[in-house]
Amino acid sequence: MAVGAFADRGADLELVGIEKRFPGFTAIENLHLTIPAGSFFALLGPSGCGKTTTLRLVAGLEEPTSGRILIGGEDVTDQKSFQRPVNTVFQSYALFPHMTVLENVAFGLRRRKIGDPVAKAHEALLLVELDHLAHRKPQQLSGGQQQRVALARAIVNRPALLLLDEPLGALDLKLRRQMQLELKTIQEEVGLTFLHVTHDQEEAMTMADTIAVMNKGRIEQMGEPQQLYELPKTAFVANFLGQSNLFTGPVVSTTSSAIAVDVFGQQIVVPLKRAHRVSGEVTIGVRPEKLTLHADAPTHDSSRNVMGPGKVIDVSFSGVSTQYLVAVHGVGTLVVFAQNVAFGPAAQVGAEVWLSWNVDHGFGLDDDPAQAPRFEADLDTRTIAQQRRSSLITELEEA
C-alpha cells in the first residue's frame, strides 16, 4: 500500500490454489480464479458455499490454509488487511457509530495520510448523493442511506479492488434496483475492479460482466451472465441461476449437428454445440419461458421438441407472466412461464396439454447423471420449497 497516493486504476485479482479449512469442515477447496482489472465480477452461490470466505480471504480478514493471493501481480498472501490495496463494503455496513458520516468516510484517507481528507470525503458523499447528511451519525440514517455511506467510505479510497459483501441484502426491492444501477454507474465511472459476493442471481446477472457460480467451496461455472443462463454446465447452475426443466435419458442417435435423447419414450433433440456430453446417459434441459403450451397435440415439426400429453396441476398468476406446473407421466413436473398476452390463463388446472420448444433452446449438461442426483439437495430455500411442493404434487398425482 502506497501511503499518500490513490490506485490509478483497478488491479486484477488472482487466486492460486486457495484452500481454507476451518475446524471440522473445508470452506474452500483448490480455488483458482482470475479477475481481470476493471471488471465487475460476481461470485454467486447459496449461503454456506464459501463465497463470503473467499471475499474475507481477499480482504485479509482470514488467512488461507494454502494457496496464494495476488493483487495486480503482487503477492499479498502474507500482508495484513490494513496493508492491502483493498476496501470492503460490509454486509452489515459496519459504520463506526461514534463518528459522523463525514468522519466515517474520511477514516481511510486519514489513515493513509492522503491530503485534504475532508474535501475528498465530501466529494465521495456527493457521488452517493448524501453530502447534506455529512454531519449526522450513522444511526440517524435509513438502511439505504447507511448502505450508500458504506459504499462512499470504501470507494473514497480508490482501492485497486473493491469487495462487496451482499451489500444490498437489507434493502427493499425498489431501493435495491436503484442501488444496483448506481453501483454499476460508479464502477464504470471510476474504473475500479469490483468483486461482488451475492446469493441473488438476478442481482448478479444485472450487474456483473462475469459471474462465477460457487457451490460447496468450488466454482461450478464461470462466464458472462447470458452465457451462464443460456448454457448452464451443471444441474446446480441450471437451477440456481433461474429455473430449469431437466430430463435424463440415453442418447439414441447422433447426427452431425444434434443429438437425440430418449426421455421416457419421447425423443428430445439438442443441438450438438449446446450439449456438453454427447453419448451415454445425459441430462438435458430447457428454461421454463422457452416452453409453449398447446391444447391439442401439435403437428410434427423437426425444428421443435414436443412433450406430452401432460396435466396442468397448478396455475399461478404473477402479473407479467403466469407459471404453470405440468405433470407429464414418467417425466415429472415441468415448469412453464407464459407471457400474459391475452386475458386469463391459457389453460386451467386439470386440462390436458402438450408442451413444445424450439430445438435450439435446449441445452445438455456436463453432469454425469449416474453420479449427480437430478436435483442438488443443497440449494437455496426457495428452490428447495419448490421442489418439495412439486414432488408432493407428483406423489398425490400418482396415488
Added chain:
Amino acid sequence: MAFAAFSSTTAPSTDPVARRRSPVALFLLLPGILYLVLFFLTPLVSLLLTSFQAPREFGDIGQYDYAFRWQNYVEVVTTYWPHIVRSFSYALAATFFALLISYPLAYFIGVKARKWPLLQSLMLVLVIAPFFISFLLRTLAWKQLFADESFVVQSLKALSLLGPEAHVTGTAFSVIFGLTYNFIPFMTLPLYTTLERLDVRYLEAGSDLYASPFQVFQKVTIPLSMPGIVAGTLLTFIPAAGDYINAGRDFLGGTGTQMMGNVIEANFLVLQNYPSAAALSIILMTVILVIVSIYVKRSGTEELL
C-alpha cells in the same frame, strides 16, 4: 448518563390513558421517594447545617450551636489542604492504575475469550471472588505482606532494592496500591459489560480501512468502550477519593499519607469537631460532583450510553 433512561417518563404525556395511570406510578415511586428523603436528603441537610455551626460559648468540647459560621470552610481548607490534594491525587493515581490493569483483563474476558464461554465465566468468577472475603481482612493481609519483617520486604532489602531503613507500609505507594487493588473489580466489571458487546466487525472495518492494529485500538476500540471506561473510572474514583481504610494508620497508611476520609473520621470521632468534619464532607462531595460532571460532559459518551 444512566438517568437518561428515565428521561422519557418525565416527558409530559398527552395520552389520556397514561395520564389516568399516573397516580399509580406516583404511588409505586412513593417508597423510593420516602427512602431518599429520609436517608439521603435529611442527613444532607443536617450535614450542611452542622458545617455552619459555631462552638458554644463557655461550652465543653463537642458542644456546638446552629449559626452561619462560614469561616469553618476557610479554616478546614487552610488546615487540611494537603489532605484534600492528597485525596484526589491518590484517587486519580489508583483510578489510572486500575484502568491500566483492568482494561486488558476485561478485553481478554469480553472479546478474546468469546470462543470459550466456560473460560469467560470462570475468569469473571475470579474477578468477583475477592468480594467473598471482607475487604478489611484483605487489606490487613496486604499489611502483613508489606510489613517490615515480611518475606517480601526482607527479600527486597536483601537484594538492595530497598534501603535498610525503608518501609513499604505507611508510604504513598502502599496506599495507592491498596486503593488500586480494592477497586479493580469495580473497574473490570463495567469495562467487561461494554467490551463483551463490542462488535468485532467494527474492528475488521477499521483494519480494512488501512488502520494498523494500534490505530484500530485507538480510533475504534477505545471510543466504543468509552461507556465502560466512564462507568469504571467513576466507580473507582468516587469511593477512592473518600476512602479512609487503605490510608488509615491501622492498615496501609501512615501519618504522611492521611486522606480526607481519615481527617473527617478523626474530626467526627476523636476531636469531636463536628462543624469541621461536616465542612470537609461537603467540600469532598462538591469537588467530586464538579469533577464528575465535567468528566462525563467531556468524554462525550451520551450517544453511546
